[in-house]
Amino acid sequence: MIRIIYFLFILSGCATTSQNDAVETIDAEKLIELQDNGVKVVDVRTAKEFAQGHIPGAINIDFYASDFVERMKTFKNDESIIIHCEVGGRSGKASKILEKESFSKIYDYTGGYKDWKMKGFEIER
Template sequence: MNKTIYFLFVMVSCTISGQQSSEVISAEKLIELKSEGIKVIDIRTKGEYDQGHIPGVIHIDFLGDDFLEKIRKEGASEPIIIHCASGGRSAKAAKILKEDGFERVYDYSGGFKEWSSKGLEIERE
């Protein structure tokens, strides 16, 4: 898919009922936003998280019964970055969060698989 078509696809995909949904970001943008103090939330399972994660993230399992309750504690008016393994869960979570009133949600759609494949720093439990 060339960059123009991909850009148009993302722009169309990010519009839900005339409302901007999450912004899909790259690893480089995640690093930039994280350095500005924006929280990064890893929504993978505990097992995935324990095998390796981006340093300094908050872990909240998207598949957990209390996902929404826990993530609301981070503040719906504060920008957040979410990521999963490779983008599937984070796209679903971003939609849910926007519908729940979160104002600014960044979706690192490359996820931990892309992060680790780029050789970027990881931590292990």
């Protein structure tokens, strides 16, 4: 019995140490706080979606564009960035790609532009 408990303890420790802290999901309020502290916001929606309205100060880099990764590499790997899309699907995928590209701190605003707009925050066009 002690061996089983010890084995489970070791397994749980292995699982914990293999997690990567590069991606953190955030809400709108945390986005505002981070942006106020100089963290850049990247909107991964299409240019057409972006033109219809976006979070003030956001930079548009289309997730579907063939040069998405190359354009993201204009940021330093150790620079914190906030990623968002319309509702969280593309930003989640983009965050995983950036993590594989060795970006060290990615904030994924999972509510996306839809949540931002629904909460009544300012938008730019």
